Amino acid sequence: MFRSVIYCFVFVLINISVQINSHICDGSTRYQQCSINAACGCLYMANTNHTSICGSLEMSCSTLLPCDSSNNICNEANHICVHHPRCENHSVCYPMSMIDRQLCPPLTKWINTGNITDARYMHKASILPDGKVLIVGGINSHPLALKTAEIYDPSTGIWSGTQNMTYARFGHTSSVLTNGKILVTGGNGNGYYQNTTELYDPLTRTWKTTGSMSYTRFGHTASILPNGKVLVTGGDSHGHYLNSAELYDPLTETWTTTGNMKYSRYQHTASVLTNGKVLVTGGCVNDYLNSTELYDPSTGAWTVAAVMNNALCSHTASVLANGKVLITGGSSSRAIALNSSALYDPSTGNWTSTSNMINGRHFHTASLLPNGDVLITGGYNGSNSLNTAELYNPSTETWTIMDVMNSARSIHTASVLKNGKILITGGTDNSALNSAELY
Known part of the structure; x- marks a missing residue:
């Protein structure tokens, strides 16, 4: 014995x-x-x-x-x-x-793909109707806002240039309309906050300006509503934080104001729920916010929703297959990168805590995978950009550490391709990156 x-x-x-x-x-x-x-x-x-x-x-x-x-x-x-x-x-x-790992290094699930021409962060990426990826704007290491745009072809792994936007911008939004065109709004153009908006036509590969918003906005959100209109909320307008919201109609290419939010907010999130309403969470103004509110497209009105456990900014929000909304990370009122996660249930209007991420992070990405899991990549932990990735399983409400990316990066983009792979582009790790990788 x-x-x-x-x-x-x-x-x-x-x-x-x-x-x-x-x-x-x-x-x-x-x-x-x-x-x-x-x-x-x-x-x-x-x-x-x-x-x-x-x-x-x-x-x-x-x-x-x-x-x-x-x-x-x-x-x-x-x-x-x-x-x-x-x-x-x-x-x-x-x-x-x-x-030993030194003799047998693990196979990585991250593979480098073609580099983008212009190193950039705070840019935006959109999946085009043909499955290609359009990245627009951002800021380089100089630092200067960019007006350049590039297209990635998943079948070849090669980037190609396309027509430049009319205005250089970073901290803008990029939305795929129901007609397949891409709407870009606002942002910062080398110190000049923008109210300008532009449309990209993938068929002609050209840009044209469309109606201007009522307010200049940076760090705002843009959401495609079930009726095809685009809801823009909040943002920073030359140091004045906004509670205003506007609607873009693709049929008339015009903007109209809609009901104001209850709270001004910047670097917040906006999620279109399965019931068609829009959930706005957190953000920063003079302080960090734990408030949330709901927009009803049928009335144009906002209602205050339940507060989150944490006041946070620069977090992510993902609408899960079960209709719940997963909030991850962000920075807190003490400027600490959070590892906390929370779930919002639209059927009850309540928030519940779920298991924490392994790493605290903000300015990261969250991608809803075809199997319903959520992949978190990169971000900033308060000291350094991260190369770590984690996977959330909604069924078990648990996190799994995934293979690290080939490059640490924050304020990058992540796009779920039609083949199920995830394309990561750009970001910053003390300087702007031109690398891209696939998961």
Whole structure:
């Protein structure tokens, strides 16, 4: 009895060491490639329920000692008991140096794709009707606002230029209208806040100016309503924070004012709910906000909704498949990057906490994947831009750490392509980035 307890204790210690220095082949078959090193594969660990560890397959069986047949434990220090394909599937003692991450770096799910021509952050990305991606505006490292636009073709991984916007801008919005055109509104044009708006026609690859908004806006939101109109809310107008809202009608290409929000807000979020109403959350003015409100397109009126647990700004909001809204991260009134998450239920009008992210972040992205999960990428933690990514499962309300991106970045864009991949573009990591990567 005492002997078996010792063996179990040793096995646990070995497994702790293994998992720290190597990586598990999660969901992989035995001997499957598990590393960017093609000589590495998945080896079943003895005394586990078909759990595999990634290790080099280039060990000769003649150099490996068998495991203790009574308990599948290695009596050699710094060895682990595995099943090796070249050793007649016998349990052998494998050196931990051969399963080290440095020897067998994990396969990454992030792949670099073609670089954009102009390094940029605070830009916007839109999926065109043909599946290509249009990025517009932003700011470079000089720092100067950009009027350039580029198109990404997922079938080739190549970027190509298209006609420039009329006005340089960053901190603007970009919305895909029901007619397939792209509406860009507001933003900051090198110190000049914009009320100008422009339309991009993907068929002619040209821009034209359309009606101007009543107010200059930066850090505002734009939402496509069920009737096809675009609701613009809040923003910063030369240091004056707005509670006003406006509607754009694509049929007439004109703007009209609608009901004012109860609170002025900037760097907030706006989400179109399944019932057609628009939920606006948080934001910053002279202080950070935990207030939320609902816009009813049928009446043009706003009503105050339940407050969130945290006052926050520069967070994300995602409408889940179940109709709930997931809020992630943001910065708080103490300028701290938050790792908190919350769920809004439109059927009850209540907020509930859900599990926290692993990393605090703001100026990150949140993408609703085809399977209903939400992928969080990058952002800023108060000191540095991040390369970390996390996945939220709405069914279990849990977070999973994902492979890190190839580049740390914040204030970037993330687009869900029609093939299910995620395209990340630009952002900043102390300077503007021109890199792009796919998940």
